[in-house]
Amino acid sequence: MDVLKFGFKYWKKNLPMAIFVQICSYIAIICDLMLPLLSEMFIDYVILDHENKSDNLFSFLLNGNFGQIHSMKLFLSIALAFMILLGIRLALVYYKNVTTQKLGVKLETDLRKATFRKIMELDSATLAEFNTGELLTTANADTVMYKELFCTMLVRILDSVFVLSMSTWLLAKINITLLIIPVVLLPFFATALIRFRKQARQNYRKIRGCNSEMSLTVQENIEAVRIVRSFTNEDTEMEKFRESNDKLKGAYINQVKLSSKFEVAFGIIRQTAYIGSIAISALLVIKGYILVGFLVTSSSYVMKIMDHISQINNTLFIMQQQIVSGHKMIDFLNCESKVPEKEDAVGITSLPNIEVNNGYLVMDGKTVLKDINVSIPYGKKLGIVGGTGSGKSVLLESLVRIHDLTGGSITINGTDVRDYTLDSLRNNFSYVFQDVFLFSNTIDSNIAYAMPDIERRQVVNAAKHAQAHNFIKHLPERYDTIVGERGLGISGGQKQRVSIARALLKDAPVIVLDDSTSALDVKTERKLLADIKENYPDKTMLISAHRLSSVASCDEILYMQDGMIVERGTFDELMALGGHFANVYNVQEAERKSVIEYAEEV
Numbered sequence: 001m002d003v004l005k006f007g008f009k010y011w012k013k014n015l016p017m018a019i020f021v022q023i024c025s026y027i028a029i030i031c032d033l034m035l036p037l038l039s040e041m042f043i044d045y046v047i048l049d050h051e052n053k054s055d056n057l058f059s060f061l062l063n064g065n066f067g068q069i070h071s072m073k074l075f076l077s078i079a080l081a082f083m084i085l086l087g088i089r090l091a092l093v094y095y096k097n098v099t100t101q102k103l104g105v106k107l108e109t110d111l112r113k114a115t116f117r118k119i120m121e122l123d124s125a126t127l128a129e130f131n132t133g134e135l136l137t138t139a140n141a142d143t144v145m146y147k148e149l150f151c152t153m154l155v156r157i158l159d160s161v162f163v164l165s166m167s168t169w170l171l172a173k174i175n176i177t178l179l180i181i182p183v184v185l186l187p188f189f190a191t192a193l194i195r196f197r198k199q200a201r202q203n204y205r206k207i208r209g210c211n212s213e214m215s216l217t218v219q220e221n222i223e224a225v226r227i228v229r230s231f232t233n234e235d236t237e238m239e240k241f242r243e244s245n246d247k248l249k250g251a252y253i254n255q256v257k258l259s260s261k262f263e264v265a266f267g268i269i270r271q272t273a274y275i276g277s278i279a280i281s282a283l284l285v286i287k288g289y290i291l292v293g294f295l296v297t298s299s300s301y302v303m304k305i306m307d308h309i310s311q312i313n314n315t316l317f318i319m320q321q322q323i324v325s326g327h328k329m330i331d332f333l334n335c336e337s338k339v340p341e342k343e344d345a346v347g348i349t350s351l352p353n354i355e356v357n358n359g360y361l362v363m364d365g366k367t368v369l370k371d372i373n374v375s376i377p378y379g380k381k382l383g384i385v386g387g388t389g390s391g392k393s394v395l396l397e398s399l400v401r402i403h404d405l406t407g408g409s410i411t412i413n414g415t416d417v418r419d420y421t422l423d424s425l426r427n428n429f430s431y432v433f434q435d436v437f438l439f440s441n442t443i444d445s446n447i448a449y450a451m452p453d454i455e456r457r458q459v460v461n462a463a464k465h466a467q468a469h470n471f472i473k474h475l476p477e478r479y480d481t482i483v484g485e486r487g488l489g490i491s492g493g494q495k496q497r498v499s500i501a502r503a504l505l506k507d508a509p510v511i512v513l514d515d516s517t518s519a520l521d522v523k524t525e526r527k528l529l530a531d532i533k534e535n536y537p538d539k540t541m542l543i544s545a546h547r548l549s550s551v552a553s554c555d556e557i558l559y560m561q562d563g564m565i566v567e568r569g570t571f572d573e574l575m576a577l578g579g580h581f582a583n584v585y586n587v588q589e590a591e592r593k594s595v596i597e598y599a600e601e602v
Contacts, residue, residue: 003149003326006333010110011150014103021099022155026162028092031085033166036300038082042075043296104151111143114333122337130332137212138332145325153322156315160308167301167308174298177280186309188269203255204321208328210248217244262314269306276302339401339422347424351378351509352412352540354399360407361398361563368394370563372408378509381533381541383551385581386560392544393434395560396514399542400426430503434515434544436495443472444479446498450506459505465535466501467520467528468494493520500528510540517550525550548585557581 011018037057062069066077115138130138217240278299359372369391376382384392397403399410401417410417417425438446445452447459459479463469471494475481483490483498490498496516503511511532517525529550532541543551551557552571559567559574559581567579574581 002330003323004154006330007107007146007150007326010114011107014106017099018103021096021103022158024092025096025155025159028089028096029159029162029166031089031092033163033170033301033304034085035082036297037170038078038085039300040297042078100151100155104147107150108143108147111146111329112139115139115143115329118333118335122335126335126338136215137208138328141208141211142325142329145322146329149319149322149326153315153319157312160312160315163304163308167304171298171301171305174301180276180280199258203251203258204324207248207251207255207321208324210244210251214244214248217241269310339404341422342419345419345421345424346415348412348420348428350413352428353377353414354510354540355411355414356395356408357411358408359395359398359405359410361394361403362406363394363403368563369398369405372565374558374565376540376542378540379538380556381554382543383554383557384542384544384560385546385548385551385557385584388546389562390560391563392560393514394563396431396512396542396544399510399512400429400431428508429510429512430506430508431512432496432499432503432514432516436492436499436516438483438490438495438498440483442477442480442482443475443498446483447479447501447505449502454505459501462501462505463498465504465528465531466497467524467531468497468501471497493524496520497528504532504536508539510542511536512542512544514544515546517545517547522547522549529553548581548588 034057041061060066061074061077061081066074068074119135119139280298354374354376356372356374356376359369359374360367361369372395374382384395386392394403398405399417401422404418412420412425412428439449444456444459447462448454456479460469463472463479471490472479472481475490497520500513500516503513517528520528525547526549529543533553541554543554545551555570556568557571557574558565559579561580567574567577567581569577575585576582
């Protein structure tokens with residue numbers, strides 16, 4: 001019931017049309033159920049010549065106006081009525097199928113939008129709890145399955161219940177004795193259904209899990225293809241794929257075996273019902289309780305009852321797959337972000353002055369930031385350096401609430417960042433992450449990501465400031481060159497410069513460079529940073545780097561270690577201090593000079 005209740009809020013806007021379609025379906029079913037009555041009249045009054053007239057909906061055909069009993073005119077009248085009912089049924093069934101599928105596609109689209117919106121809303125830590133294969137399965141396969149639950153499975157059950165009700169009533173009108181077979185066999189149907197349904201749900205859970213594992217294996221190998229090849233590890237990856245593939249194959253084979261057992265069990269029950277109904281009908285004909293034509297009619301209704309009991313059972317059996325998908329979607333869409341936005345959150349209305357006061361952050365039981373105090377008035381150029389795992393990136397990410405502090409506060413213009421809307425907060429930052437990502441699109445589209453409709457002239461200007469224009473103009477299609485997925489096709493340094501151009505074009509008050517020049521040579525890096533400072537002099541700049549020369553011209557430099565600020569000051573002050581910063585800087589400079597000397601000798 002939870003699955004149906006949750007999905008109904010997406011389905012309810014289609015409810016008026018769905019009700020109308022269901023009414024059309026019921027009319028089609030009534031037309032179909034009238035056909036056996038016409039068959040009875042054809043047998044008893046066209047082929048045979050019974051004088052006793054049937055008491056049914058079509059008795060008016062026997063009043064002489066539509067032909068005498070045992071005449072061609074009566075045959076044509078009955079045939080015409082049969083064709084009219086059949087035509088109406090087929091037209092309504094066609095309309096129902098087309099319209100129901102249209103409603104289903106709308107529901108599938110809404111569910112996919114909701115899933116993708118959730119992916120966009122969740123913070124990185126929460127999203128990391130789901131592997132990529134799981135997310136792809138949820139966004140694609142689960143939405144299709146969940147749609148089928150509403151536009152196919154529930155419709156089938158409603159149709160079958162209506163057929164059962166009408167067929168039972170019509171059988172009772174003919175002779176109530178004919179209901180013996182359906183009543184006797186019903187407990188066998190119910191027992192078999194309960195048994196098979198439980199096993200089916202377990203199988204579908206396993207199939208879905210294997211599908212997710214397969215998607216993850218393929219996705220990882222697509223992304224890591226260069227690493228796999230460089231380590232000549234293709235055989236290992238093929239073995240991993242084979243194992244995933246075999247698990248998926250095994251899960252589907254188990255389901256096929258269960259489905260086959262299911263079909264055999266219900267097939268036996270249906271055939272028993274058919275033979276039993278023929279036997280009882282024949283006995284009633286021999287005893288004179290019903291006419292010969294009713295033998296065909298009653299067996300037809302009994303088979304419809306059995307068929308639709310089977311259809312309900314089959315539908316409930318298949319529904320286990322949709323229910324598993326539904327629960328997965330519910331779990332994902334109900335997942336709460338660890339970085340929530342307040343209902344009364346406000347926007348930032350002036351240039352940002354940032355303060356970090358006694359900042360603490362604990363992640364997975366480990367303290368990654370401790371006692372951080374930083375003042376960043378608008379326009380300040382701040383450098384943050386330190387070894388791997390020192391907390392540089394985490395501190396910068398906390399400013400835009402990719403992580404929320406567990407102690408202390410981050411304020412902008414005196415207001416806690418948690419009191420601002422996420423859009424307003426993040427629109428004030430142009431962020432360049434150390435893990436550069438480019439979309440499978442043109443260079444122009446990647447740079448203009450924040451403003452897709454901006455003029456090419458401004459894109460080129462941003463690329464020039466990021467020192468990217470020179471290599472772009474030598475590409476085959478210049479700014480219209482398509483870069484591959486994740487930027488494949490251009491070098492690491494080129495990707496970094498494109499991503500910096502993207503951030504510059506956004507033109508936010510705060511520019512954040514999180515170790516985003518590591519793939520550049522020292523000369524290009526210095527030229528790039530000098531160009532940014534010259535052309536964006538008023539903006540706040542936050543530069544995180546392993547290469548200490550990258551922050552030499554900053555107003556203040558923080559040296560971090562184990563999540564703490566252990567040294568701070570200008571470049572000259574830190575060099576005079578002779579501590580961690582000065583030691584690392586001297587080592588790096590010595591290494592750089594030795595590389596230059598070696599290159600000159602060669």
